[in-house]
Amino acid sequence: MLNSLKREVLERPYEGAFKNQKFMEYECSKDKSRKPNFGKSLDEIIDSIELKDGMTLSFHHHLRNGDYILTEVMKRIAKKGVKNLKIAATSIFPCHDILVELMEKEIVTKIYASYYSGPVAKAISEGKCKEICTVSTHGGRPRAIMEGEIVIDYAFIAAPSVDDMGNISGSEGKSACGSLGYAVADAYMAKNVIAITDNRVKKLEKIDIEGYTVDEVVEVESIGDSKGIVSGTTMITKDPVGLKIARDTKVLIENSGLFKDGFSFQTGAGGISLAVADEVKKLMIEKNIKGSFASGGITGYIVDMLEEGLFEELWDVQCFDLKAVESIKKNPNHRKMSANTYANINNKENIASKLDIVILGASEIDLNYNVNVTTGSDGVILGGSGGHADTAAGAKLSIIVSKLVNARIGCIKDEVLTVSTPGDTIDILVTDRGVAVNPKHKELIENLKEKTNLNILTIEELKEIQDSYTGKARKFEKSDKVVAVSEYRDGTSLDLIYKI
Incomplete structure (x- = not known):
């Protein structure tokens, strides 16, 4: 149902992490x-x-x-x-x-x-x-x-x-x-x-x-x-708007063609992302579906899913809370992995490329599905890609979950201020006002319209709804001085970040 139009243009030939020349020189010297x-x-x-x-x-x-x-x-x-x-x-x-x-x-x-x-x-x-x-x-x-x-x-x-x-x-x-x-x-x-x-x-x-x-x-x-370690949101949102987004995402996942025994899954530690995990958990129990693995930075909530037998194993590059720290110490199916194993594009065994579904956030997304998680609307750096771009490129289905309007600011822009994750690796945007599917997935769009009650819109239509609440956003004026580069997983430059 999902085609394979991912970021193949940037995929390098496999050089073999831990087998490249620099590493071989190191191995021989130690x-x-x-x-x-x-x-x-x-x-x-x-x-x-x-x-x-x-x-x-x-x-x-x-x-x-x-x-x-x-x-x-x-x-x-x-x-x-x-x-x-x-x-x-x-x-x-x-x-x-x-x-x-x-x-x-x-x-x-x-x-x-x-x-x-x-x-x-x-x-x-x-x-x-x-x-x-x-x-x-x-x-x-x-x-x-x-x-x-x-x-x-x-x-x-x-x-x-x-x-x-x-x-x-x-x-x-x-x-x-x-x-x-x-x-x-x-x-x-x-x-x-x-x-x-x-x-x-x-x-x-x-x-x-x-x-x-x-x-x-x-x-x-x-x-x-x-x-x-617990320095961000690691609790399921109680906001009705966030919960609606999570429920709609569950329906989408159930009808994606990927929700079946052995599926793999990753979600972040934000409130809406964890609410999606909660909805997926309920659906797995209801449909008697067992997943192969969950991965990424692991929270106690994902640990619970392992302990309840919903996933066979966890692949963990960093623990997001103390429950995850305790789990990785005692549970042999809670596995540690290096960042190389997690997401190095030149490691053909990287876990990110084995993901079926990943749930991601966004501070901004544009009409070409490019995502910004690096800078705020004022141009100040507020985070960074982390594993965002890695998993979006690697997973079969990458889903952005976001409120359409938050604090009078819309999430959809004509162009994002900073490209953190390229749009050709993003598959779906789920908001409280509707769902936009990247037009490259024509079969998936038809299937969702036929089998679900989801409000399937184009991203342009979603933006019109947004703008009716917020008005047209004024264009951000960039300075001339470059302070940072947003770099893709293969080392190419995605965007420039300017002095505020």
Whole structure:
């Protein structure tokens, strides 16, 4: 019922993640029996490393807004007199606001990340970073690192537990965060890897990162506050409008031709997305449908679906709440995966490409189905693609769920301010006022009109309804200064982000 018109034009030949030339060179250079060094304090480590202007330092975000490590490391590095450092962080949260001052002093002059929020996002939008920053996808980041496009000099890994061989786990310790999937490429490919932990043990059973990749282990009092993992909406919406969108999405999924035993599924942690998951759960029970897997960043709600036998397994790149952290520790069917396994376009086994259905949000969508989840209507960076573009391209059916009008602002634009996900990878928009199906899916449109009571409209018709409530949106005036690039999963540039 769904055709295969996805973003094939950008699909590169499979080069083989963990089999490309850069990685093979790395593999040959490492002694897999070696152990890292132990015993130095964080101050001693920073004093001992050979910092030079222009180096690239990496960090991961699995502790999200509870992370202490980026701040503690950069506070010390800032005293060393180096300039023009590049930060390759997996994501940036409000707790990383030290970077604003470091950008203003030109100690840090470029940031690579898949998601930006808080003061750092605002500062970049205001042009406070000397160089153009990059907003990548979660799959694009490991691809770039493993293929040598981003070369990391020092990777600082916040490690919830480290054993005597230097092996790292995210599942153990007081700062447990579950999966460490975003830090794996850094550990394999960085020139120097420093694990910073607040829990050293004799031997780990579940290993995220092998000790032979680690050069130094530093023990500190605390690497962060795991409660900061829950730094967004992780509850089902109670808003009647959001619940209607979820019910309509359920009807759509049931009639998509994909809802059958063995289907795979991913949804975000937003209120409407979780409401969709709840409706899908009820439908699975009603129709006695068992799914193969759910994937992505995992919430406790998806954990419940695993424990109730609705899915055979979960593939988890990051835990979105503490229930997911506990589940991944004890349930063998709750599997950890690296970002490479999750969504690297050049890894032919990537999980994103095996998805049947993905539920995604949008701050804006345009008449060509391009989606913006990177900037707000005022041009300020408010997030980033994360896995949005990866899963939209990989899944057989990518569904955007959004209120048509929210706080007097319509979601449909003539053109989005920033393209985060290209429109040829988006299949359906579900709003409270109607459903728009990408016109490439003619058979699906006919089937939904015939078999359901959904209000199937063109996206142009939906926009007319929206504009009757909001009026015509005025065109956003961009400045001349580019502050960041919205980068697609294969490394091509989708759009430019301008100074506000």
